[in-house]
Amino acid sequence: MxxxxxxxxxxxxxSSLGKGIISASLGKLLQSRGLRVTIQKLDPYINIxxxxxxxxxxxxxxxxxxxxxxxxxxxxxxxxxxxxxxxANNVTTGRVYQTVIERERKGDYLGKTVQVIxxxxxxxxxxxxxxxxxxxYDIVITEIGGTVGDIExxxxxEAVRQLKYELGANNSIVIHLTLIPYLKASGELKTKPTQNSxxxxxxxxxxxxxxxxxxxxxxxxxxxxxxxxxxxxTPESVIEALDxxxxxxxxxxxxKEQLDKVVLKKLNIENYPETDLTKxxxxxxxxxxxxxxxxxGLIGKYVELKDAYKSIAEAIIHAGVANQCKAxxxxxxxxxxxxxxxEEMEQTLGGLNGILVAPGFGSRGIEGKIKTIKFAREHHIxxxxxxxxxxxxxxxxxxxxxxxxxxxxxEFNPSSAYPVIDFMEGQSAEIKKGGTMxxxxxxxxxxxxxxxMQVYQQPIISERHRHRYEFxxxxxxxxxxxxxxxxxxxxxxxxxxxxEIPEHPWFVGVQFHPEYKSTVANPHPLFVGFIKAAxxxxxxxxxxxxxxxxxxx
Ligand code: GLN
Numbered sequence: 126m127x128x129x130x131x132x133x134x135x136x137x138x139x140s141s142l143g144k145g146i147i148s149a150s151l152g153k154l155l156q157s158r159g160l161r162v163t164i165q166k167l168d169p170y171i172n173i174x175x176x177x178x179x180x181x182x183x184x185x186x187x188x189x190x191x192x193x194x195x196x197x198x199x200x201x202x203x204x205x206x207x208x209x210x211x212x213a214n215n216v217t218t219g220r221v222y223q224t225v226i227e228r229e230r231k232g233d234y235l236g237k238t239v240q241v242i243x244x245x246x247x248x249x250x251x252x253x254x255x256x257x258x259x260x261x262y263d264i265v266i267t268e269i270g271g272t273v274g275d276i277e278x279x280x281x282x283e284a285v286r287q288l289k290y291e292l293g294a295n296n297s298i299v300i301h302l303t304l305i306p307y308l309k310a311s312g313e314l315k316t317k318p319t320q321n322s323x324x325x326x327x328x329x330x331x332x333x334x335x336x337x338x339x340x341x342x343x344x345x346x347x348x349x350x351x352x353x354x355x356x357x358x359t360p361e362s363v364i365e366a367l368d369x370x371x372x373x374x375x376x377x378x379x380x381k382e383q384l385d386k387v388v389l390k391k392l393n394i395e396n397y398p399e400t401d402l403t404k405x406x407x408x409x410x411x412x413x414x415x416x417x418x419x420x421x422g423l424i425g426k427y428v429e430l431k432d433a434y435k436s437i438a439e440a441i442i443h444a445g446v447a448n449q450c451k452a453x454x455x456x457x458x459x460x461x462x463x464x465x466x467x468e469e470m471e472q473t474l475g476g477l478n479g480i481l482v483a484p485g486f487g488s489r490g491i492e493g494k495i496k497t498i499k500f501a502r503e504h505h506i507x508x509x510x511x512x513x514x515x516x517x518x519x520x521x522x523x524x525x526x527x528x529x530x531x532x533x534x535x536e537f538n539p540s541s542a543y544p545v546i547d548f549m550e551g552q553s554a555e556i557k558k559g560g561t562m563x564x565x566x567x568x569x570x571x572x573x574x575x576x577x578m579q580v581y582q583q584p585i586i587s588e589r590h591r592h593r594y595e596f597x598x599x600x601x602x603x604x605x606x607x608x609x610x611x612x613x614x615x616x617x618x619x620x621x622x623x624x625e626i627p628e629h630p631w632f633v634g635v636q637f638h639p640e641y642k643s644t645v646a647n648p649h650p651l652f653v654g655f656i657k658a659a660x661x662x663x664x665x666x667x668x669x670x671x672x673x674x675x676x677x678x
Contacts, residue, residue: 129257131297132266137322138304145198148268149205150376154385157400160263164202168270169277173219184432192565207646249284286330295393301333305340323356337364415451419659425483426490428456440643444652459490479507479659482514488537507631507658515634516546547597569622575612580654588637596621631658
């Protein structure tokens with residue numbers, strides 16, 4: 126019998142209504158009452174994990190401490206709750222089937238016909254209960270990906286139906302997130318799609334306990350009563366989920382609607398303390414009342430889909446707040462830079478206070494990234510390179526400072542005479558793509574007196590990784606003699622984790638992904654330092670009369 130109580134979150138009517146943010150907001154409210162909460166995402170696709178997915182499909186792949194490649198919603202959970210997630214927090218249909226099929230091959234089913242019900246649903250239920258059985262959580266929130274009615278979601282809804290029954294009254298509830306569209310022509314909010322969506326859930330045997338209704342306009346009592354009547358819930362269980370200015374407003378909106386109180390009542394949890402969201406409110410206040418501004422260029426190849434860089438964009442927001450400033454992001458496509466003249470480069474990049482070159486895979490846009498980094502280095506613009514961004518900084522330095530014209534990463538040119546970025550030990554071109562990179566948390570030792578030490582303020586750190594290539598240590602002496610130094614090293618394998626150019630006002634490249642660890646409660650020191658540099662170096666640049674287009678305007 127699992128120890129935790131369960132909150133299942135399903136979605137209806139349309140996708141992209143923000144189940145992840147609603148789940149994270151509810152989690153935050155319950156956590157702020159002293160309850161121990163974790164959130165889990167079930168994804169109905171057949172990929173084993175999103176690691177092999179193009180970011181254009183589902184946005185960024187979020188990496189956990191234990192090296193799981195997961196859905197980007199886990200990033201929201203961590204940013205809101207400030208508690209790490211793990212492999213157990215993300216389950217896909219692929220993983221469920223893989224386990225069942227492996228068991229079948231071993232003969233574990235003793236000659237039985239292996240079927241969706243009960244074998245697949247049993248495996249889904251087992252994975253849902255895993256976190257609840259650890260004893261670490263009072264409440265497990267389980268978000269079910271997709272939309273009710275999708276063929277792929279059916280086994281999950283069936284598992285929820287069975288679990289609700291097995292767990293018994295007051296031990297689990299279902300929150301169904303729907304949409305109340307607004308018809309401009311008649312000036313009306315329409316409830317029919319919600320009624321239909323609930324009907325569909327009922328056909329699968331699941332009665333939702335709470336309806337969270339996404340809407341552009343406030344829901345009046347009449348509409349709430351109508352929804353309640355048609356969907357067999359009490360009016361207090363109809364929660365208005367109004368469009369928000371920022372995702373960080375949603376916990377406050379849910380508090381106003383008393384979502385957490387209704388949940389606790391239905392789960393029969395009593396004697397809980399009041400919510401304490403003081404820190405969260407302070408963050409929101411600073412977010413909405415910045416005292417300065419700065420402009421950061423984010424150079425990547427998936428910039429059309431902002432979700433592809435979700436954690437980076439959020440880390441910039443957190444770091445902006447920590448510096449009491451609004452850090453605006455200029456999204457710049459690395460391929461666009463490739464064709465630009467000097468003058469166009471100046472126009473696009475010259476007005477930026479900081480340049481961040483994003484992680485990535487494959488050769489598209491690489492030369493644009495390298496060109497951007499040259500600009501940042503030569504114009505003394507604060508620079509942060511993440512993973513591929515750091516690797517490109519190394520290639521740029523090799524080509525333009527060390528004069529090795531042919532320098533490259535073997536990911537893009539396997540026959541380069543100067544393979545300054547190369548395969549790591551244990552990696553090769555033949556290796557299977559899924560789940561085989563250097564993944565998850567590794568330690569790094571930081572050099573005294575470096576920018577990295579300035580921001581982290583401690584000699585040993587741990588950061589998450591997701592890469593196959595690394596700095597080629599054969600060339601390190603050449604780099605260090607000419608002004609690019611390794612200021613962070615993995616102690617076990619001597620891998621270069623951080624590079625810096627001490628001559629530059631703020632030039633840092635990291636092989637790891639700091640963005641995954643930035644949360645509202647703990648903005649990441651590296652991003653905080655980068656934004657601080659963007660704010661201060663801007664002043665120095667103006668002082669030294671390095672004019673930008675913006676200065677001239
Ligand atoms: N493609 C590079 C590698 O595999 C960088 C990966 C990344 O930026 N996450 O090493």
